[in-house]
Amino acid sequence: MSTRKIGLTALLFLIVYVVQEAFITQLGITGGGFSLFLIFALLWAALSSPDIGALTGFVAGLLIDLSQSTSGALGQWTFVLILVGFGVSYLGLGYENVRMNPFTITFLITMAVVAARVLYLLLSLLLGESMGSITSIVISILIGALWTAAATPLVMPVIARAYDFIDDTRSRI
Amino acid sequence: MARGGENRGRLLLIILVITSLFLITLDLRGVSVISGLRSGTQTALSPVQSFGSIVLSPVRNFFVDVINLGRTRSEMEELRETNGRLQSQLREKINIDSQLEQLQGSLDLAGKAGFKVVSARVISQGATTSFTQTITIDAGSRNGIKPNMTVINAFGLVGVVKTVFPNTALISLAIDPSFRVGVRVAGSQQIGILSGQGSRKGVLQLLDNQSTISVGDILVARGSVENQPFVPGVPIGEVTSVDNAAGAVTQTADVSFFVNFSAIGIVSVVMKAPDVDPRDALIPKAPVPTPIPTVTVYVTPSRSPSPSSGG
Numbered sequence: 001m002s003t004r005k006i007g008l009t010a011l012l013f014l015i016v017y018v019v020q021e022a023f024i025t026q027l028g029i030t031g032g033g034f035s036l037f038l039i040f041a042l043l044w045a046a047l048s049s050p051d052i053g054a055l056t057g058f059v060a061g062l063l064i065d066l067s068q069s070t071s072g073a074l075g076q077w078t079f080v081l082i083l084v085g086f087g088v089s090y091l092g093l094g095y096e097n098v099r100m101n102p103f104t105i106t107f108l109i110t111m112a113v114v115a116a117r118v119l120y121l122l123l124s125l126l127l128g129e130s131m132g133s134i135t136s137i138v139i140s141i142l143i144g145a146l147w148t149a150a151a152t153p154l155v156m157p158v159i160a161r162a163y164d165f166i167d168d169t170r171s172r173i
Numbered sequence: 174m175a176r177g178g179e180n181r182g183r184l185l186l187i188i189l190v191i192t193s194l195f196l197i198t199l200d201l202r203g204v205s206v207i208s209g210l211r212s213g214t215q216t217a218l219s220p221v222q223s224f225g226s227i228v229l230s231p232v233r234n235f236f237v238d239v240i241n242l243g244r245t246r247s248e249m250e251e252l253r254e255t256n257g258r259l260q261s262q263l264r265e266k267i268n269i270d271s272q273l274e275q276l277q278g279s280l281d282l283a284g285k286a287g288f289k290v291v292s293a294r295v296i297s298q299g300a301t302t303s304f305t306q307t308i309t310i311d312a313g314s315r316n317g318i319k320p321n322m323t324v325i326n327a328f329g330l331v332g333v334v335k336t337v338f339p340n341t342a343l344i345s346l347a348i349d350p351s352f353r354v355g356v357r358v359a360g361s362q363q364i365g366i367l368s369g370q371g372s373r374k375g376v377l378q379l380l381d382n383q384s385t386i387s388v389g390d391i392l393v394a395r396g397s398v399e400n401q402p403f404v405p406g407v408p409i410g411e412v413t414s415v416d417n418a419a420g421a422v423t424q425t426a427d428v429s430f431f432v433n434f435s436a437i438g439i440v441s442v443v444m445k446a447p448d449v450d451p452r453d454a455l456i457p458k459a460p461v462p463t464p465i466p467t468v469t470v471y472v473t474p475s476r477s478p479s480p481s482s483g484g
Contacts (some may be wrong), residue, residue, distance in 0.1 A: 021218050022225035025297050027233060032453070049183035063194075066214040068343055069299035069307060074207050075196025082189045121304065127201070131304050132350025132371030140304060140371070164296045 008166045009044075010059075012090050016040045025069065035113075036149035036155065037064065043152070043159045044110045045085035046092040047167075053092075054157060057085020074124055084116045102153060110149045115142055215338040219296075222341075223311060225389045226296045234264050268438075275439040278327020283441055286406060288449045290325075290441035291316050296341065306349040306371060308332075310440060313340045321402040323394070323443040328431040328457075329408035330354070330394055331440050342442070347409065348373065348434055354403055355395035358386060364395055367409060367428060375410065375428040382423045388412055391456050392428060404443050406451035431457070 020037035027033065035118055042062030045053035061081030065074045091108060118141070131137060200207045278293055282292040291312055299307030312318055312336045324331040324344050332352065335345040345352060352369035356377065365379040379386065390412040396405025410430040417424070422471065 018218070018221055021297075022221040023229060025299070026222070026225050026229045027296060049182075051185050054182075054186045058193065061193065062196075066211055068211065068215040068218070068309060068338070068341070069297070069305075070303050071305045071307065071335070071343075071345075072300075072303055073197045074200040074211065075193045075198075079190065079193035082186070082193055086186060124304070127197075128349035132369070134352070136371035137304060151368055 005166055012162060012166070013041070013059060013063065021067060021069075029147070034144060034151045035064075036115065036151070038113055038154055039109060039148060039155060040159055041081065041089050042084065042109050042116075043105070043156060044163065045089045046084075046108060046112075047160065047163050048089050050086050050090045053089025054082050057081035057083070060085070072120070072124055072129065073127060076120060076127070079142040080116050080123060083119065084112050087115070088112045102124045102156060105156065106149060106152045109152045110145050113148045114141055114145050117144060192202040204309050205229055211336075211417060212338055215341060219311075219338065219341045222296050222309070224310075226294070230268055232265055234268055272438045275327055275437075279325060279439055282325060282327055282329070282407075282455060283443070284402075286455050287447040287449075288325075288404065288440040288441075288443045289445040290443055292439060292441045294439055295341075295437050299343070302358070304350065304370065304371065306352075306434070307335065308344045308345060308346060308437060308440075309341050310343060310442075312442065313338045313342050315339050317444055318342050318442050323400070323402060323404045323407065323446075324440050325407055325443060326432060326437060326440050329410070329455075330403075330430075331432055331434075331437060333402045334442060344440070346429060346434055347375065347432070354409065355397070356392040356409055357395045359391040359393055359456050361386075361390070365423075367392060373430065373434070374413070375430060377412065377426045379423045379425070384424065386412055386424055386426055390426075391453075393456065396450060399423060400443075400446045404446040406453070406455050408456050422462065 016037050020035060024033065024036050037060065041056055044060075045056045048056060058078055058081070060076030062075075064070055064077040065072075066080070070077065092105075110130060121131060121137065196207070236399070238267050252428040272294070280290070280294060293310035293312035295308050296311045299305055299309070310324075312341045318334055318337050320337055322334045324334060330347055330405045332344045332346040332349070334342050336343040347354065347367075347368070348369045348371060350369055350371045354367050355364065357364050361384075363379060363381060363384040365377050367375045367377050369375055377386070377392065392409045392412070394403045394405055394407040394409060397403045408431055410428040412426045413429045415424065
């Protein structure tokens with residue numbers, strides 16, 4: 001990976017992170033809305049090889065951990081997104097049709113967001129944090145999944161183009 | 174070669190996982206560098222968040238209008254009659270008026286209790302991705318705010334200051350699943366513990382198995398030692414249903430919070446509370462029905478003029 005690629009990728013991640021923290025969180029979307037940064041990171045991982053996917057998850061997780069709205073231990077999201085980033089990119093690499101079809105990739109990202117949140121929840125419970133009633137957790141996860149499924153197709157073309165621009169390869173989606 | 178690449182990938186994955194576990198361990202052990210990282214990020218982001226709050230205010234108001242369409246239909250009808258520019262100005266004015274009203278109400282409550290407060294604007298709502306209910310306000314340690322201070326608004330308890338940054342502070346809302354507050358039932362003086370549930374309702378558990386509560390009972394904060402994290406007497410909510418399950422050790426009840434957590438614009442952080450407990454003095458008074466005056470008109474027919482009186 002060249003310095004240019006690393007620099008541009010880092011800049012892009014930082015921009016999306018700031019947009020998420022400064023703008024998306026202020027929209028007050030019903031049911032908690034979606035995390036643009038999480039969708040972006042998982043889409044990026046899905047387009048990459050498994051080791052880059054894990055690295056993407058590490059960086060994205062670390063940035064989410066640094067967010068003021070994250071109350072868990074620092075490293076918790078990092079741990080979760082390393083695993084999910086690796087898993088998403090492994091699935092994307094193993095099944096080429098996943099990458100070629102926008103519907104399957106939307107499904108994959110939605111499931112990845114759900115998996116990440118469930119993993120985070122389990123890790124929080126292991127660390128002894130209070131998570132609220134089961135009903136509110138299930139509702140929160142379901143609404144989050146619906147918002148992710150709605151938002152992913154909208155941002156996918158932009159992210160795919162940005163990925164291709166940085167990666168200098170033809171469009172995969 | 175392929176095996177070498179695979180091994181390198183595995184090694185990278187293991188290193189990353191170990192690093193993340195190392196970070197979790199350091200954070201749980203309270204290493205100051207880790208908390209400094211979060212504080213640094215927040216300090217860097219707070220100006221952008223404040224800018225975002227100003228820019229997105231009309232958009233946010235639009236979403237609120239859409240959600241409350243049924244309730245604000247009459248307002249919407251009025252707004253439709255105006256042109257686009259006036260609509261924008263009107264939304265801006267509604268926003269400012271609402272914030273002013275919230276500020277006034279918040280200061281009224283604080284003044285009634287004799288609290289010394291610092292009022293602040295909500296600049297961000299915490300993402301529910303992490304199953305927490307938080308808000309960020311535009312006042313921090315530079316304004317004298319410290320962790321564990323009570324946060325109120327016009328309607329009562331909003332939450333507690335969780336983390337303080339130089340210019341901002343993170344507030345844990347009363348509906349947060351990890352939120353616990355000691356409460357007192359106004360009037361009967363029974364005590365219990367109210368827990369947030371991540372939804373609009375909280376759950377009250379009485380401490381005494383001889384006590385009973387009923388629907389409509391008002392809860393106020395019991396207060397903490399040296400008024401932190403809770404100052405006494407702040408209204409919290411109203412009992413909406415009581416669980417009378419046979420075999421339960423103590424009674425539990427669902428509580429509806431007075432504060433509408435989805436529409437918080439201005440809050441006040443209690444810096445200092447008087448030594449005297451205000452008891453039930455801060456509870457909002459029940460509305461008194463205003464008698465509608467009826468006007469009765471008695472019509473008395475005037476005498477018809479007689480020929481003699483007419484001259």
